[in-house]
Amino acid sequence: MQIRRLTEDDRDALVAVRLPAFGSSRLGGDRVEHPSYDRWGLFRDGVLAACAARKPYASWFGGQQVPTCGIAGVAVAPEMRGRGLLRPLLERIHEEARAQGEVVATLFASAPGIYGSLGYRTVGALDTIEVPATSLHRFLRRHELRRATADDIGELKRVYADWARRHDGPLTREAPEFDDAAWLHDATGVTLALGEDGTALAYASWVRSPGYGRDAYVDVEDLVWNDDAARDSLLWMLGTFSSVTPAVRFDTSGTELTSMLTEHHVREHRPYDLLVLDPGAFRPPAGPVLIRDYF
Ligand SMILES: CC(C)(COP(=O)(O)OP(=O)(O)OC[C@H]1O[C@@H](n2cnc3c(N)ncnc32)[C@H](O)[C@@H]1OP(=O)(O)O)[C@@H](O)C(=O)NCCC(=O)NCCS
Numbered sequence: 001m002q003i004r005r006l007t008e009d010d011r012d013a014l015v016a017v018r019l020p021a022f023g024s025s026r027l028g029g030d031r032v033e034h035p036s037y038d039r040w041g042l043f044r045d046g047v048l049a050a051c052a053a054r055k056p057y058a059s060w061f062g063g064q065q066v067p068t069c070g071i072a073g074v075a076v077a078p079e080m081r082g083r084g085l086l087r088p089l090l091e092r093i094h095e096e097a098r099a100q101g102e103v104v105a106t107l108f109a110s111a112p113g114i115y116g117s118l119g120y121r122t123v124g125a126l127d128t129i130e131v132p133a134t135s136l137h138r139f140l141r142r143h144e145l146r147r148a149t150a151d152d153i154g155e156l157k158r159v160y161a162d163w164a165r166r167h168d169g170p171l172t173r174e175a176p177e178f179d180d181a182a183w184l185h186d187a188t189g190v191t192l193a194l195g196e197d198g199t200a201l202a203y204a205s206w207v208r209s210p211g212y213g214r215d216a217y218v219d220v221e222d223l224v225w226n227d228d229a230a231r232d233s234l235l236w237m238l239g240t241f242s243s244v245t246p247a248v249r250f251d252t253s254g255t256e257l258t259s260m261l262t263e264h265h266v267r268e269h270r271p272y273d274l275l276v277l278d279p280g281a282f283r284p285p286a287g288p289v290l291i292r293d294y295f
Pocket residue numbers: 020021022073074075076077080081082083084085086087107108109110111112113114115116117118
């Protein structure tokens with residue numbers, strides 16, 4: 001058995017392992033050797049049997065930035081499953097993470113039970129919930145709203161950082177994949193809720209589905225607030241879609257929105273698991289861990 005970093009020469013073998021697992025032959029960034037993260041592979045008899053990526057992040061915990069090894073793209077070739085190949089592969093990646101000073105490793109587990117014996121514990125989840133758009137009619141607009149432009153990226157980052165550092169778990173979004181383009185990219189719109197002095201107190205990044213009628217929805221991929229009335233002003237705006245999109249979806253974590261939007265149902269539940277790599281440097285929080293970014 002050999003475990004090593006993958007290179008561009010391993011592209012076909014990597015795609016062959018990933019395709020059955022994820023249903024796509026696409027590679028993030030369309031590269032094997034990525035500038036911001038490593039891909040690792042386990043080979044048996046010279047054939048790639050398992051792969052995973054190590055993404056260097058930082059997370060906020062207790063107001064401190066904690067170096068975080070994000071584990072993604074874990075897959076074992078279907079013919080090689082059930083042979084315990086994950087443990088040596090992930091232990092090698094953990095070793096690399098410790099060598100790079102990472103204190104925790106985190107991942108989104110596709111099924112409970114895969115990572116428990118390696119020491120991972122589920123500490124939170126990233127959920128997609130859906131509510132009837134009409135259920136948002138009860139919220140009031142108390143703040144001015146404005147569509148964000150490229151000039152507002154600094155402001156979006158500030159709102160996010162102010163929110164994130166007050167919670168346990170959110171990524172700092174300082175890794176290269178959160179470059180300036182990512183803040184407005186892919187959204188139909190990013191809307192700011194403004195304070196009296198014109199600075200942003202909250203924002204919603206939303207995607208409008210095609211068409212209108214029964215199946216149409218607005219998907220709020222990032223709703224971040226440092227002021228409840230500013231958040232409610234954004235919820236009010238999302239409620240105004242009710243004539244064309246009966247549903248509004250939110251990516252959310254913990255009970256931040258679910259305790260308030262009681263009419264919700266959960267469309268997708270993505271448990272978030274954490275392993276402490278350096279017990280001397282980190283103790284998991286007693287309370288809920290919040291996460292906004294799926295990786
Ligand atoms: C999930 C996957 C990586 C597991 O591969 P595998 O070869 O069965 O893994 P291993 O034999 O090393 O088993 C590792 C652990 O996972 C558990 N496990 C494997 N598949 C599981 C499943 N579907 N549900 C729950 N637990 C599972 C095993 O029982 C084992 O637990 P143990 O350590 O307590 O004994 C593989 O089935 C796969 O590639 N699936 C599709 C993609 C995917 O789901 N990737 C994970 C993304 S988070």
